[in-house]
Amino acid sequence: MSIATPKYLSQSLAMKYFFVAVVLFGAQLVMGLIAAYQFIDPEFLFNVFNFSTARMVHINALVVWMLYAMIGSAYWMLPEETGIETVGIKLGTLGFYVLTLAVTVVVLVYILVQVGPGTEASIWLINEGREYLEAPRWADIGITVVVLIFVYNVFATVMKGKRTGITTVLMADLIALAGLYLAGMFYTSNITMDQFWWWWVIHLWVEATWEVFVGVLIAYGLIKVMHANRQIVEMWLWIEVTMLFGSGILGMGHHYFWIGTPEYWWEIGALFSALEPVPLVGMLVHVIYDMGKHNGKVNNGPAFNWFIVNAFGNFLGAGVWGFMHTLPQINIYTHGSQFTAGHGHLAFYGAYATILIGMMYVAIQRRNGIEEMRSTSTSKWAVSLITIGVLGMTVALTLSGYVQAFVERAEYGATWDGYFIAQGATWFTQGIDWRLAMGVVTFIGFLLLVKDLLTIAKRSKALANS
Amino acid sequence: MEYLDPESFLGIFASAAAVIMFGAIYVGIFTLVKIEKIKPLYIALAYLAWGVQTYSMVMLGTLVKSDPFTVKILVAAMVGYLLVPHFIYFLVHRTHERFEHN
Ligand code: HEM
Ligand code: HEM
Ligand SMILES: [Fe+2]
Numbered sequence: 031m032s033i034a035t036p037k038y039l040s041q042s043l044a045m046k047y048f049f050v051a052v053v054l055f056g057a058q059l060v061m062g063l064i065a066a067y068q069f070i071d072p073e074f075l076f077n078v079f080n081f082s083t084a085r086m087v088h089i090n091a092l093v094v095w096m097l098y099a100m101i102g103s104a105y106w107m108l109p110e111e112t113g114i115e116t117v118g119i120k121l122g123t124l125g126f127y128v129l130t131l132a133v134t135v136v137v138l139v140y141i142l143v144q145v146g147p148g149t150e151a152s153i154w155l156i157n158e159g160r161e162y163l164e165a166p167r168w169a170d171i172g173i174t175v176v177v178l179i180f181v182y183n184v185f186a187t188v189m190k191g192k193r194t195g196i197t198t199v200l201m202a203d204l205i206a207l208a209g210l211y212l213a214g215m216f217y218t219s220n221i222t223m224d225q226f227w228w229w230w231v232i233h234l235w236v237e238a239t240w241e242v243f244v245g246v247l248i249a250y251g252l253i254k255v256m257h258a259n260r261q262i263v264e265m266w267l268w269i270e271v272t273m274l275f276g277s278g279i280l281g282m283g284h285h286y287f288w289i290g291t292p293e294y295w296w297e298i299g300a301l302f303s304a305l306e307p308v309p310l311v312g313m314l315v316h317v318i319y320d321m322g323k324h325n326g327k328v329n330n331g332p333a334f335n336w337f338i339v340n341a342f343g344n345f346l347g348a349g350v351w352g353f354m355h356t357l358p359q360i361n362i363y364t365h366g367s368q369f370t371a372g373h374g375h376l377a378f379y380g381a382y383a384t385i386l387i388g389m390m391y392v393a394i395q396r397r398n399g400i401e402e403m404r405s406t407s408t409s410k411w412a413v414s415l416i417t418i419g420v421l422g423m424t425v426a427l428t429l430s431g432y433v434q435a436f437v438e439r440a441e442y443g444a445t446w447d448g449y450f451i452a453q454g455a456t457w458f459t460q461g462i463d464w465r466l467a468m469g470v471v472t473f474i475g476f477l478l479l480v481k482d483l484l485t486i487a488k489r490s491k492a493l494a495n496s
Numbered sequence: 497m498e499y500l501d502p503e504s505f506l507g508i509f510a511s512a513a514a515v516i517m518f519g520a521i522y523v524g525i526f527t528l529v530k531i532e533k534i535k536p537l538y539i540a541l542a543y544l545a546w547g548v549q550t551y552s553m554v555m556l557g558t559l560v561k562s563d564p565f566t567v568k569i570l571v572a573a574m575v576g577y578l579l580v581p582h583f584i585y586f587l588v589h590r591t592h593e594r595f596e597h598n
Contacts, residue, residue, distance in 0.1 A: 261595040262588060269584060296497070308577075311520045312584075315527050322533045345520060354512045359497060359560040363505075432505070440502040 038109040040116035040183075041397065043123050047102030048390050050130055052480060054095035055383075057137070059473050061088035066466040083144045087137065089162050092378060094133060099386035100243055101180055104200060106393050107250050108184065112191025118183050125179040132172045136165050153217060160228050163214045170215050177208045195264035199271055200246050207239040222290035229285045237306060237348070238278035240382060244344065245270040247385050248313060251337055254392060255330045258320045266316045273309035281306045287358045288365060296358045303356045307349035317341040330395050331405035332486070335413050336388030343380020343417075351376055351424070363439040368461065369431025376424040379416075390483060398487040406489060408482040415475030422468030430461030498561045511556040518549035523581045530585050550574040 065084040068074050072081075108116050116122065139156055146152030153159070154167045165173065181204055188197045214231035218224050249267045252258040283299025317337065328334040351373040355364040364370065395403040434452045442448025452458055500508065525542035528534045553574055557567045 259595070261591055265587060265591045269587075307516050307519070308580075311516070311523055314520060315523050315581075318524055319527050319531060322528060322531045345516075349520075350513050350516045353516050354509050357512075357560060359500060360508060360512070362497075363500070432509075436502055436505060440500075440505070 038115050039119045039123070040105045040109045040187075041393070043116075043119065043126060044102040044106035044393060045397065046123075046126055047098050047105065048393060050133075051095045051098035051102060051386070052390070052483065054091045054098065054133075056476060056480070058088055058091035058095060059469075059476055061085075061091060063466070063469050063473060066462075066469050069462045070466060079141075080144075083140065086157075086161075086164055087140050090140070090164055091137070093162050096240075096378075096382050096386060099389065100240075102393075103247060103386065103389045104180070104184060104204065106389065107196070107200070107246075108187050110254075111194050111197045111250070112187050114187065114191040116183050117186035117190055118179070121179055122183045125176040129173065129176040132169050132176075136169045139166070140164070158217070160214055160224070162232055163228070167215070174208075174211065174215075177211070181205060181208050194260075195267060196246055196249050199242065199267060203239055203242045203246065207235065207243070210234050210239065225289045226286070226291060229282055233282045233285055234279065236377070236381070237281060238275055241274050241278065241309070241344075241348075242271050244340070244381060244385055245274070245313065247389060248317065248337065248340075251333065251385070251388060251392060252317070252320045254396075255328050255334055255337070256320055256324045257327075257329075258324060263316075263320070266312075266319075270309050270312055270316070273305075273312060277302050277305035277308065284356045284358075284361065287361055300357050304353065306356075307345075307353050310345050310349040314341045314345045329401065330391060330403045332403065332409040332413070332482070333388045333391035333395070335405060335409070336384050336391065339413060339417055340380065340384035340388065343376065343384050345380075347373065347376030347378070347380035347424070351428075363435040364431060367431040367434040367438075368427045368458075369435065372424045372427030372431055375420055375427065379420040387479065391486075394483065394487050395490075398491065400487065400490045400494065402494075403486065403490045404493070406482060406486055408478050409486065412475050412479035412482050416472055416479065417475075419468045419470075419472030419475055422471065423465045426461040426464035426468060428461075430458045430465075433458040433461070500560060504559045508556065508559045511552045511559065514552035515549055515556060518545045518552060519577065521545040522549060522577075526581050526585075530588075546574075546578055549577075 061084045064075070064079070065081055065088055068081045068084065075084075105116060105122070143156055146156040152166075156166055157164050158166055158170065184201055184204055188201045191197075210231050213227045216227070218227075245267050249263045252263055253260055279302075280298055281303035283295040284303040286295035286299060318341075355361050355369055355373065391403070391409075433455050437455055437458075438444060438448040438452035442451060522542050522545040525534075525538055525545060529536055529539045529542065550571065553570050554567060557570045562570070
């Protein structure tokens with residue numbers, strides 16, 4: 031069976047989405063480096079480009095590049111799974127240009143205008159002020175329209191073409207994912223209520239719908255890269271979906287401990303979020319299972335490496351680091367500390383960045399009809415440096431967070447003084463220094479990744495012809 | 497909710513991490529035995545990992561000052577965790593029989 035597929039327009043569109051995703055990933059890292067440096071030298075760009083702005087662009091770029099790569103992955107898989115060109119692909123392509131234009135304007139406004147007065151107009155034009163989802167309302171509405179086009183593309187294509195377990199889960203998941211975005215769009219002046227709904231987007235994205243999306247990508251990836259048996263893979267997928275939604279939905283309670291929501295959330299949040307690592311163990315074992323079954327024979331080296339990092343990264347970042355602070359007894363000491371930031375970095379990287387980069391390699395291979403794509407030394411350096419960098423940042427932040435829990439929270443009872451004493455503690459500041467150093471390592475890895483993505487197809491073809 | 501002893505912080509984070517890590521080691525070894533990558537004998541190690549996991553869970557429960565009843569529930573949950581992989585491989589086995597041997 032040849033790996034080459036017909037030139038579907040849907041897959042051309044996927045490549046466009048991947049391209050913008052990588053650009054935004056780069057922007058995310060630059061912003062992270064600025065913010066990390068400002069921790070050490072608070073005067074740096076003070077009142078020109080403040081920490082709050084750098085941080086905002088850092089995490090918004092993160093969310094947007096991942097959504098781009100997810101949309102790209104869906105447009106990539108659709109024709110292969112359904113056997114037909116994506117329905118309404120012209121409209122979908124138009125949507126891409128509209129979305130990218132909107133994102134560009136939003137980023138420029140973030141960087142150049144930054145903040146506005148506390149008026150309704152600022153919400154509409156500059157910044158909605160909800161962490162991770164700061165896009166102003168005009169852009170929110172635009173994003174919703176484009177995503178509706180995308181969901182229509184997926185829905186109509188799945189209905190018309192061949193139905194597989196993978197496309198069924200994908201379709202249902204995308205409808206949920208898009209619908210949840212609406213929960214982050216309306217403004218209430220009650221901060222408890224505002225946070226309550228905001229978590230519906232953040233938590234139910236990363237701990238339910240996005241994880242299910244990852245399940246879909248693992249299933250597709252194992253079939254394509256290792257020729258895993260579809261029936262078995264899809265059976266695993268259904269188990270994963272059941273467990274992810276079963277634990278993840280009420281697991282949201284772990285964000286309702288201290289925001290003014292009723293206390294029964296303590297028990298609900300503790301119980302269900304403690305179960306959340308179980309499906310993550312399942313996903314890790316699923317990959318080990320198929321690797322063992324197929325003796326590790328793969329047709330795409332770099333994609334496979336990224337899938338492996340995903341299996342372990344998801345487990346460690348979300349599973350282990352998540353579980354360590356998810357019980358209310360513990361969370362009262364770690365809430366909002368650098369511990370949380372450590373978890374956020376490893377989880378977002380391990381669960382999402384990795385598998386989406388893996389998908390980019392899959393797309394590059396199949397787009398160029400390369401039967402077997404081996405890792406280049408650049409591919410290996412890229413995945414190693416980025417992974418070491420993010421792991422290093424996580425460990426550094428965990429140490430800083432530990433100091434905060436111990437000194438600021440336990441010893442000084444979360445007081446004003448305690449906060450500043452902890453911020454000045456040697457272990458804390460060293461963690462912050464190491465985070466920057468490891469961030470630089472991550473960034474070098476990223477540069478190599480870009481080089482590899484741009485050149486690996488040519489190299490593989492030259493290798494095949496020689 | 498009772499406040500925790502700062503001295504037990506390290507033990508709490510370590511036992512929490514151990515619960516998840518040994519949980520993965522248990523099902524990981526279990527899987528390798530099931531797909532015949534390693535000798536059936538190793539299943540003993542899988543159950544040993546489960547034992548360490550259960551011990552870590554009880555330790556975590558105690559360090560965060562759960563009441564004795566909650567600790568019992570935790571042990572019951574661990575028994576559930578012991579059974580889940582058996583059930584999943586039962587399903588995998590059946591799927592194989594249906595799709596690969598006809
Ligand atoms: C891939 C999946 C996950 C991602 C990407 C992720 C990411 C994050 C991020 C970014 C935050 C900080 C949110 C903020 O800005 O306040 C956070 C908070 C949190 N996460 Fe996760 N997480 C994931 C899975 C999990 C899991 C499985 C658990 C539990 C087992 C967990 C437990 C928590 C808890 C308890 C908090 C609140 C921390 C605090 O109180 O400051 N997470 N997560
Ligand atoms: C060059 C590498 C990076 C550096 C230097 C960096 C630095 C930072 C800094 C300084 C913050 C603000 C933390 C705070 O408010 O105290 C932050 C937040 C964050 N970063 Fe990064 N970052 C980098 C890469 C990444 C990557 C690769 C990801 C995920 C794939 C990521 C995800 C996040 C998330 C989710 C937050 C919010 C955490 C929270 O609210 O707890 N960053 N980063
Ligand atoms: Fe959560």
